[in-house]
Amino acid sequence: xxxxxxxxxxxxxxxxxxxxxxxxxxxxxxxxxxxxxxxxxxxxxxxxxxxxxxxxxxxxxxxxxxxxxxxxxxxxxxxxxxxxxxxxxxxxxxxxxxxxxxxxxxxxxxxxxxxxxxxxxxxxxxxxxxxxxxxxxxxxxxxxxxxxxxxxxxxxxxxxxxxxxxxxxxxxxxxxxxxxxxxxxxxxxxxxxxxxxxxxxxxxxxxxxxxxxxxxxxxxxxxxxxxxxxxxxxxxxxxxxxxxxxxxxxxxxxxxxxxxxxxxxx
Amino acid sequence: xxxxxxxxxxxxxxxxxxxxxxxxxxxxxxxxxxxxxxxxxxxxxxxxxxxxxxxxxxxxxxxxxxxxxxxxxxxxxxxxxxxxxxxxxxxxxxxxxxxxxxxxxxxxxxxxxxxxxxxxxxxxxxxxxxxxxxxxxxxxxxxxxxxxxxxxxxxxxxxxxxxxxxxxxxxxxxxxxxxxxxxxxxxxxxxxxxxxxxxxxxxxxxxxxxxxxxxxxxxxxxxxxxxxxxxxxxxxxxxxxxxxxxxxxxxxxxxxxxxx
Numbered sequence: 001x002x003x004x005x006x007x008x009x010x011x012x013x014x015x016x017x018x019x020x021x022x023x024x025x026x027x028x029x030x031x032x033x034x035x036x037x038x039x040x041x042x043x044x045x046x047x048x049x050x051x052x053x054x055x056x057x058x059x060x061x062x063x064x065x066x067x068x069x070x071x072x073x074x075x076x077x078x079x080x081x082x083x084x085x086x087x088x089x090x091x092x093x094x095x096x097x098x099x100x101x102x103x104x105x106x107x108x109x110x111x112x113x114x115x116x117x118x119x120x121x122x123x124x125x126x127x128x129x130x131x132x133x134x135x136x137x138x139x140x141x142x143x144x145x146x147x148x149x150x151x152x153x154x155x156x157x158x159x160x161x162x163x164x165x166x167x168x169x170x171x172x173x174x175x176x177x178x179x180x181x182x183x184x185x186x187x188x189x190x191x192x193x194x195x196x197x198x199x200x201x202x203x204x205x206x207x208x209x210x211x212x213x214x215x216x217x218x219x220x221x222x223x224x225x226x227x228x229x230x231x232x233x234x235x236x237x238x239x240x241x242x243x244x245x246x247x248x249x250x251x252x253x254x255x256x257x258x259x260x261x262x263x264x265x266x
Numbered sequence: 267x268x269x270x271x272x273x274x275x276x277x278x279x280x281x282x283x284x285x286x287x288x289x290x291x292x293x294x295x296x297x298x299x300x301x302x303x304x305x306x307x308x309x310x311x312x313x314x315x316x317x318x319x320x321x322x323x324x325x326x327x328x329x330x331x332x333x334x335x336x337x338x339x340x341x342x343x344x345x346x347x348x349x350x351x352x353x354x355x356x357x358x359x360x361x362x363x364x365x366x367x368x369x370x371x372x373x374x375x376x377x378x379x380x381x382x383x384x385x386x387x388x389x390x391x392x393x394x395x396x397x398x399x400x401x402x403x404x405x406x407x408x409x410x411x412x413x414x415x416x417x418x419x420x421x422x423x424x425x426x427x428x429x430x431x432x433x434x435x436x437x438x439x440x441x442x443x444x445x446x447x448x449x450x451x452x453x454x455x456x457x458x459x460x461x462x463x464x465x466x467x468x469x470x471x472x473x474x475x476x477x478x479x480x481x482x483x484x485x486x487x488x489x490x491x492x493x494x495x496x497x498x499x500x501x502x503x504x505x506x507x508x509x510x511x512x513x514x515x516x517x518x519x520x521x522x523x524x525x526x
Contacts, residue, residue: 055437085439095430100452108448112439120447161434168438 005068005086006033006171006204008054013063013073015049015228023049024060025228031221033171036198037206038215040232040247041225047208050225051174054206055087056080067172085112088165090175090194094157098150102141102160105149106132109167128167135163139193155186162193173197175207179214191218212244319497327502331487335506338483339514341401341476342469345408350462352409353416358446360417361424363432375421382414386472390481401482408473412465419461420454427453456525463518470514474507 008031015023024046031037039047052058054065056072064071072083088109096105110128111119118124136142139159149157158178165173175194179187195218197203209215215222222239224232224247232247277283358364360374384392389410393403431449440448477485484507491499 057433057437081439081441083439084437087437089434089437091430091434093430095428095434097431097449097452098428099456104448104452108435108440109438111435111444111448114444116441116443116447119444164434164438 006202007031007066007068008172008204008206009066010050010054011064011066013050013053013060013065015046015053015058015060015062022228023058024053027063027228027230029223029230029233031204031206033204034198034202035204036195036218036220037204037223038219038221039206039208039223039225040210040212040215040244042248043210045225046228047225048176049228051089051176051206051208054172055084055089055174057089081112085168086170087172087174088168088170090158090161090165090173090178092177092180094149094154094161096149096157096160096164099148101146101148102136102144102152103132103146105160106136106163106167109164112168131167132163135166136160138166138196139163153186155182155189158182158186158190159193162190162197166197170203172204172206175205177208177210180210187214194218212241216241316497320501322498323501323505324496324498325502327499328506331484331503331506334477334484334487335510337401338473338477338485338507339470339510341404341408341483342466342473342514345405345473346412346462346466346469348405348409349412349414350416350458350465352413353420354458356413357417357420357424358450360421363425363427363429364442364446364450378414378417381410382418384410384414386411387475387479390476390479394480399480399482404473404476404481404483407476407481408469411472412469415465415468416461419464420458423454423457423461424450460522460525463522467515467518471511474511 008029010027010029010031013027014025017023027050039050041047049058053060054067054072056065056075060073064073066072067083067087070079070083072080072087075083097108100108107124107128110124110131113128114124133142133145136145139162141156141159141163144152144156144160149160152160161178173194178194179190182190191214194205194207198205207219216236216239219236221235222232223230224243226247232243234243356374356378360371360378362368362371365371386407389407390404393406397403397406427450431453432445435445435449473483473485475485475488477483477487478489480486484503487503488500488507491497491503
């Protein structure tokens, strides 16, 4: 993980789902290494689609997404796996294997570095086993090493998800509503973990979020999406709270701004 | 004003259609019985002779059937093992969340449905003809049978796993094999073991009669004792099979409960 990696260039990206729904419309976004970008917008505005396209969990219909100069939208095979390895993803539903131990779940983040047969037989190097310990310690869950994932609370599972992402030694972390199922206290823990990765390790972080309070508190830049288009893009210093009114406005209402303010002051 | 029940047409009033169908069915049953000779002479003497002999089992026959009984269990275990292991790759290829190409899946599933449609007794008869008389043909028959059964159970289990971890492994840069090893196998492992035991249960039962066709195991003794009219010994064989089946079922049930 060299300091210069983690630049993302999204050029003219559009996405139309097979059923005709427009997911993204002509997105242009330039994210520099070390930024902490929060993507806000209503449900269905294309936040998730955008985030998943960066990792190519979704294919885009048009345009290109360059990750450190490499176009992920056209990469195949090994090249695609390598790019994905450098862009770790954190999920809303944690996506852990519930019946596996925390150790195995965290180690699974390392698969991109092994040939399949080696990983299948559990032939992980000593260094990587140490790395699991280090990463679990960073999220304060080292004592859960042997515990099965399903026996953890939601917040703990999400932090295991973060530890798993760290195993990839990524330059970018994509987090798809990582805190939407968590209480305010756990939310803070998870967000602080991510902030640490951003500040100490220089990882670029792109995060989907519903809470304006969180966006204002943690991000270095806020991007607003609406109906698949970018309608807002400002560094945090220039953000005015009233701007959100526009992002969250739907036909016939203007009271939704307050909805996201709950976590702001804790 | 006087109200009355509406008059129904004659056909409905006397349930003509229902009665006709009923009469036709009765007629069909009588015809079928005549055609298949159900009414032929029935020797109650022989029937009671069989019962009387079977009611007095020849217990001294027990040592003779121990070895074939064990062979039956061994055949079931080996056959189940081979079939269930062979089913893993095929099940993976037919699961829609692993292989996206519908044509590949379709072809594999079609072939497997053909395999599954052959009853195990027919398989045994075929293998006796090909491999020859003996336990090997029994094992082959049970392998193919378990293969088809495990395939079906397993690919359905794979298709219903939680997609989240699969997505996570893909996002982490894992290729298809790594996704299988880290996201699919851990999720279906318990179910697989449970299916394995279930298949074993069925195979123990099946292998008890396979010997009747010359495919090894206790079935052969069932055949010979019956042909020699030694019903007292047949009773012992049947009791032996019963004990084995009950024991294997009980054990498998216990283990499967522990798995879930």
